[in-house]
Amino acid sequence: LRTLRLIIEYNGKGLSGFQLQSQLPADKTVQGALEKALERMTQHPVRLRAASRTDAGVHARGQVVAFETDRDRIPCEGFARGVNDLLPEGIVVRAAEEAPPGWHPRRQARGKHYRYVLWVDPYPTAIDAHRVWWRSQPLDLEAMNQAGSLLLGTHDFEAFRSAGCSAHHAMRTLYRVEVVPGPRSEVHIEVLGNAFVRNMVRIIAGNLVEVGQGRRAPESLGVLLASRDRTQGGMTAPASGLCLEEVIYDDRLPPRPKNNADHGPG
Amino acid sequence: LRTLRLIIEYNGKGLSGFQLQSQLPADKTVQGALEKALERMTQHPVRLRAASRTDAGVHARGQVVAFETDRDRIPCEGFARGVNDLLPEGIVVRAAEEAPPGWHPRRQARGKHYRYVLWVDPYPTAIDAHRVWWRSQPLDLEAMNQAGSLLLGTHDFEAFRSAGCSAHHAMRTLYRVEVVPGPRSEVHIEVLGNAFVRNMVRIIAGNLVEVGQGRRAPESLGVLLASRDRTQGGMTAPASGLCLEEVIYDDRLPPRPKNNADHGPG
Numbered sequence: 001l002r003t004l005r006l007i008i009e010y011n012g013k014g015l016s017g018f019q020l021q022s023q024l025p026a027d028k029t030v031q032g033a034l035e036k037a038l039e040r041m042t043q044h045p046v047r048l049r050a051a052s053r054t055d056a057g058v059h060a061r062g063q064v065v066a067f068e069t070d071r072d073r074i075p076c077e078g079f080a081r082g083v084n085d086l087l088p089e090g091i092v093v094r095a096a097e098e099a100p101p102g103w104h105p106r107r108q109a110r111g112k113h114y115r116y117v118l119w120v121d122p123y124p125t126a127i128d129a130h131r132v133w134w135r136s137q138p139l140d141l142e143a144m145n146q147a148g149s150l151l152l153g154t155h156d157f158e159a160f161r162s163a164g165c166s167a168h169h170a171m172r173t174l175y176r177v178e179v180v181p182g183p184r185s186e187v188h189i190e191v192l193g194n195a196f197v198r199n200m201v202r203i204i205a206g207n208l209v210e211v212g213q214g215r216r217a218p219e220s221l222g223v224l225l226a227s228r229d230r231t232q233g234g235m236t237a238p239a240s241g242l243c244l245e246e247v248i249y250d251d252r253l254p255p256r257p258k259n260n261a262d263h264g265p266g
Numbered sequence: 267l268r269t270l271r272l273i274i275e276y277n278g279k280g281l282s283g284f285q286l287q288s289q290l291p292a293d294k295t296v297q298g299a300l301e302k303a304l305e306r307m308t309q310h311p312v313r314l315r316a317a318s319r320t321d322a323g324v325h326a327r328g329q330v331v332a333f334e335t336d337r338d339r340i341p342c343e344g345f346a347r348g349v350n351d352l353l354p355e356g357i358v359v360r361a362a363e364e365a366p367p368g369w370h371p372r373r374q375a376r377g378k379h380y381r382y383v384l385w386v387d388p389y390p391t392a393i394d395a396h397r398v399w400w401r402s403q404p405l406d407l408e409a410m411n412q413a414g415s416l417l418l419g420t421h422d423f424e425a426f427r428s429a430g431c432s433a434h435h436a437m438r439t440l441y442r443v444e445v446v447p448g449p450r451s452e453v454h455i456e457v458l459g460n461a462f463v464r465n466m467v468r469i470i471a472g473n474l475v476e477v478g479q480g481r482r483a484p485e486s487l488g489v490l491l492a493s494r495d496r497t498q499g500g501m502t503a504p505a506s507g508l509c510l511e512e513v514i515y516d517d518r519l520p521p522r523p524k525n526n527a528d529h530g531p532g
Contacts, residue, residue: 009392059393077388084390092392122343124350126275126358127325127397127509183449243393 001068004076005099006083008034008063011090012239013130017056018063027088030054034065037086041079042069051105051247052112055199057239059131061094062113062246064105110253111175111194113246116205116237121185132186133205133241139187139212141179147211147218148177148189151204151225157197158228160207162236165198170228172196175253179208192248194256203230205237267334270342271365272349274300274329277356278505279396283322284329293354296320300331303352307345308335317371317513318378321465323505325397327360328379328512330371376519377441379512380457382471382503387451398452399471399507405453405478407445413477413484414443414455417470417491423463424494426473428502431464436494438462441519445474458514460522469496471503 010030018030026032031048038046051064074082080096087093119125119132120139151160154173161170176192189208191201207224210216216234224233276296284296292298297314304312317330340348346362353359385391385398386405417426420439427436442458455474457467473490476482482500490499 011392011395061393080389089395090392092390094389123346123360124358126277126356127327129277129355131393 001070001101002072003066003068003099003101003103004079005064005066005097005103005105006034006080006093007095008065009061009092009094010059010063011130012054012057012059012242014090015056017058018050018052018054018060030060030063030091033088033091034083037083038067038069040086041074041082042071044070049104049106051109052196052244054242054244055239058242058244060244063244064109064247066099066103066105105247108249109195109247110250110256111192111248112196112244113248114191114196114201115243115245116189116191116201117182117241117243118187118189118205118209119185120187125185130240131243133209133238135209135213137213139209140214141181141187141212143214143218144179144189144208144212147208147216147221148179148204150219150222151177155225156228157200157225159224159230159233160200160203161197161230162199162203163230167197170197172200177204177208179212192253194253199236202237202239202242203233205241206235207233209237210234267336267367268338269332269334269365269367269369270345271330271332271363271369271371272300272346272359273361274331275327275358275360276325276329277396278320278323278325278508280356281322283324284316284318284320284326296326296329296357299354299357300349303349304333304335306352307340307348308337310336315370315372317375318462318510320508320510321505324508324510326510329510330375330513332365332369332371371513374515375461375513376516376522377458377460377514378462378510379514380462380467381509381511382455382457382467383448383507383509384453384455384471384475385451386453391451396506397509399475399504401475401479403479405475406480407447407453407478409480409484410445410455410474410478413474413482413487414445414470416485416488417443421491422494423466423491425490425496425499426466426469427463427496428465428469429496433463436463438466443470443474445478458519460519465502468503468505468508469499471507472501473499475503476500 016028020031026036035046048065048067076096080093083093117132119134124134157170174193178190182188282294286297292302301312314331342362346359349359383398385400390400423436439460444456448454
């Protein structure tokens, strides 16, 4: 039995998130579409394991999945190309490789890099609308960075977790929260952490934007973190701006402690 | 009577091109959607003049249009915002300003900057698929640049013009044809010219890609140009990779000679 690891890119627009939902057509979820394509390739049932359960509308350039197959003849590259021919528009396999038996993309992950993309401009964008959050007023990036730095390190992120999160606790470690100018009118919020509670990156982004607009003091993010109270915080930024850029397995990050469950799309 | 000039961005995917087509719903063409939105704003009939008639599937970040209105009270910025609220997804006004009476966005243009975006990667992209042409084999950018340089200057571009082009002749001037690496796996073909015959940029892109793949010698583009024969050339690259980036009116470019009709989307 082989274990294969795939890197997946998808356009979250029009999709109902990563996770299979029995009441939806297979092609409306990434997992459903992928399992269907993999089952056609392998001619046997496939159940995927994934690094992250991204929500409806959230994008990924570096989602990682793994599964088992007894098809020994198909080389990885041919496998990836064949699956791409079977996938619906908006979902592609970007790489395929052999993995150790039973390898688990979430449990083995040392961390994840999410990027939240803002379009900061008096006017919206048409060509990139699906992957940004449009903010028409200028933002104070320095204040946002000051606020973001207060979240670095290991904390209880209870105040940055949405209802319905099934993780046992919200202790997580953030290695990077940085707000940097992107191309054209884009502003990128780069968030790198060992793991994330539900909607954590979108709640961070929502609060940082309020700081950038001057509606919230940078220091208030430290107060919010200490409060452990979601109701003290700002809005959850919309899914469209969020992208799972990369799942990190190598020694750029330290190994994760045991029993640190990871739930939800950040 | 005021003349207003608008800069328009649109996602060509799902649109049937710029020009109004009486047999199609208004929202399937950029002109149709814009005229409908402007008519609702002004409460009078509107007929647009445009810098370029982009084809179905072609994008624009800097299309320029002009029209007349007798509504004196609406300031430009409020006008643009109001129109954006009325436009369908995929079309936005990026700027609005007063223009001299009767100003014509095509006749006054000194040139246009088109970008053709290739996605050069063994695997496709999902998030940006709508705005690239995927080529799975590596390309020789040096050979492409060598070939592109043979097109610079004033020539009869008959061999780079598609059937159905209504221009009287194909004499045009190219100021820049440059192939440069873009972000991630993108390669950009930057084309700057005084005006363009129909499908000119897409035919240039198709030929340059054949050069990059080694299927055509760089020097053959000079031969093709001299032949004035479209049937000697390579394929027309697909619409998805093409974007009208900017229409140039200022003295970055010399004024155009008179009677130089400009037809089609490049």
